[in-house]
Amino acid sequence: MAVGGEVLGTLAAKFQVIMPHLDERQRRLLLGAEARALGHGGIRAVAKAAGVREATVSAGVDEVEAGAPPLGRVRRPGGGRKRATERDPGLLAALMALVEPDERGDPMSPLRWTTKSTRILAGELSRQGHRVSADTVADLLRKNGFSLQANAKTIEGRQHPDRDGQFRYLNQQVKDHQASTDPVVSVDTKKKELVGPFSNAGRQWRPAGEPVRTRTHDFLDDSLGKAVPYGVYDLTADTGWVNVGTDHDTAAFAVESIRRWWSSRGCHDYPNARRLLITADAGGSNGYRTRAWKAELAALAGQTGLQITVCHFPPGTSKWNKIEHRLFSHITMNWRGRPLTSHEVIVQSIAATTTRTGLRVHAELDTNTYDTGVRVHDRQIAALPLHRHNWHPDWNYTLQPEPFEQFSTSPDPFDQPSPDLAWLHHPALTGLPAGDWETLITTLLTLHKRQREASLHQRRGHRPRMAAPGTGRRPVLTLADRLLAFALHYRLGLPQVAVATLFTVRPETINRRLRETRQLLDQAGYNIPPSVHKIATIADLYAHAASNGIPSPNIKTAS
Structure with missing residues (x-):
């Protein structure tokens, strides 16, 4: 029988109010129950009032008549769209190879040195033939125990045994x-x-849109x-x-x-x-x-x-x-x-x-x-x-709160040997008379200043800023110390390792200072003549100094 327009209007109003609050299966059951109550022609009338296909209403009638128990879900098991890993079995392995190239992936991974965002990972997977979105990549990573992690400062380096x-x-x-x-x-x-x-x-809390303005660059x-x-x-x-x-x-x-x-x-x-x-x-x-x-x-x-x-x-x-x-x-x-x-x-x-x-x-x-x-x-x-x-x-x-002898802590003059090394300043060791020594030191001071300015200019790319006199880091070895080390090594033949031990510096420091001193002497046109007597150890140096009447730290002078 034909269903009148008044009934269709009532059904349409009812469906408009109730349908938005129901899920897919509940809607089918409601439509099926209404169609079954109307009898012949009810399926077509309900479908027209609800704005759905007649097949949907017919399926609802079948479910109502079958009396199927509630399933607790909208679709039957196995229904709906297949998961990305089911459609593409190789997707997960390809993703793991990108995010863990060091542990279980290819060490030549194209993203080994790249920030692995989900967008970049999705793009690389798509290039390999695994069509996937960034959201799907994020879901897969989370399901496999991944999360966004910052660096953790826990490695303390080599631990001392004590x-x-x-x-x-x-x-x-x-x-x-x-x-x-x-x-x-x-x-x-x-x-x-x-x-x-x-x-x-x-x-910090401030009015919206009014942050504190600061400089764009952190220059001193x-x-x-x-x-x-x-x-x-x-x-x-x-x-x-x-x-x-x-x-x-x-x-x-x-x-x-x-x-x-x-x-x-x-x-x-x-x-x-x-x-x-x-x-x-x-x-x-x-x-x-x-x-x-x-x-x-x-x-x-x-x-x-x-x-x-x-x-x-x-x-x-x-x-x-x-x-x-x-x-x-x-x-x-x-x-x-x-x-x-x-x-x-x-x-x-x-x-x-x-x-x-x-x-x-x-x-x-x-x-x-x-x-x-x-x-x-x-x-x-x-x-x-x-x-x-x-x-x-x-x-x-x-x-202990006890008085102690105070020694001068003022910087050593750059043109004078350090007090502990002053005994090396002797013509028998340097081969230079006192007058020649003073003249040579004066010449080398000027050349050293030019040498240092040129070195700073090359390293910094600009002329060095002039510091106030007496400021800045004092050199480990004075110019006189360097000249003494040069004489010991090149005139007397004392090895660089022994010279470094004598001056309490590293062998690399002595090697660098000897090279710089040779450059200064070449610029000054001065050559320290070698000695006939050669020494190989610090003990030989002390013995040579004693034979020439030079009091050294290891030589006890008579009272």
């Missing part, structure tokens, strides 16, 4: 000092910061310079002291920072202290090989009356230093996203650093200048009240 032993020894020293209420501090230099309107990592502003924060972290009191320097990060600057901490905070927090334990990295301005660090600490011990013990972390373990993750990390978080436009901003930002566990930080600006290249001679080290511990004496030592 690393764990040093950690245990350091921990015991900390416990001993804390048990006697003596201060224990962790020290280090934070990363040097450019001062000026430069971008700083991180973000000569008028503002850099900030050198040196931190002193008190392990017991959970307090920090940061000395913000404006000059060089030297041993003198490091010890001055500790001196300021003690004068302003430490002596008040520990009025009965007789000892101070310092834990520090193995390198930098407070490294265990830095002689100036020990000399400055000896002076500090004498000024404060404290017995200063230093325990260094083993090489390659600086991240274990407490100050790194108890002070410096919080400072970095506090000023994230904020340009460090002035030294005042840096000092105030450091001083405002706090934590929920009670950390408090004090910061000061240090505008003093600190000379670089300060040489501490063997005599000065031998005079220090330095007691080395039985366990790793290079990493663990104590400086």
Whole structure:
């Protein structure tokens, strides 16, 4: 029978309201139930009212009459579009070969040296005949245990065999000092910061569309310079002291920072202290090989009356230093996203650093200048009240608050031999009378200056900036030292390795200085005549000096 227009209108209104809330199978069942209720002609009428094919309504009628139980899903198992890996069995293997060429793929993979984004991977797979989209590549990677990963700093390099032993020894020293209420501090230099309107990592809340404007390039502003924060972290009191320097990060600057901490905070927090334990990295301005660090600490011990013990972390373990993750990390978080436009901003930002566990930080600006290249001679080290511990004496030592003999730390004149090598300045060894020596040195000084400027111009691509007199890093060997080394090697035949041992430098350094000195002598038109007497060892040199009445460090002169 024919279904009237009024019934079709009612069905159409019903379907318009209900159908959007149903899935595919539920829609078929609804259409089938309505068609079955209308009887003959119901399939065509329902299909017309719902705007679907009659076959869809007919399938719904069959499912209603069959009384099939709910399946819990829209399609029957196996229905729908096939997965990409099923349509292309070689797709997954090809993808794994691209993302893991080192482990299980081709080492000659075309994407071995390329950032492997999903778009680039999809393009390469399509070029190999595996048509796939970037979204599908991302799904396959996630299903196979991949995710976007950043680099993880976990490789510490070669580990010292006594690393764990040093950690245990350091921990015991900390416990001993804390048990006697003596201060224990962790020290280090934070990363040097450019001062000026430069971008700083991180973000901060600001009005939308109004970010802080910073420079596009991070070039040093000569008028503002850099900030050198040196931190002193008190392990017991959970307090920090940061000395913000404006000059060089030297041993003198490091010890001055500790001196300021003690004068302003430490002596008040520990009025009965007789000892101070310092834990520090193995390198930098407070490294265990830095002689100036020990000399400055000896002076500090004498000024404060404290017995200063230093325990260094083993090489390659600086991240274990407490100050790194108890002070410096919080400072970095506090000023994230904020340009460090002035030294005042840096000092105030450091001083405002706090934590929920009670950390408090004090910061000061240090505008003093600190000379670089300060040489501490063997005599000065031998005079220090330095007691080395039985366990790793290079990493663990104590400086007693005792007076000691002071030696001049002023730079050696570039035209004079180093004091420890002055005994080599003798005509019997150099083959040069005193007058010829002075004339030759004066000539070589001018030629050396030209040689150095030409070298700097070639390396930098421009003329060197003129530094103020007395500033800059002092050379390891003075010009007179180099001329002495040249005479020992080319006149007396002393091997370069022995010359390097005598001058306490590396053989590579002696080789380079000898080559430069030969160039200077050739330019001056001067040739040092060889000696008939040849020496092969340092012992032979001492014997030759003794035979010529030259007092050397290994020769005891009669009183």
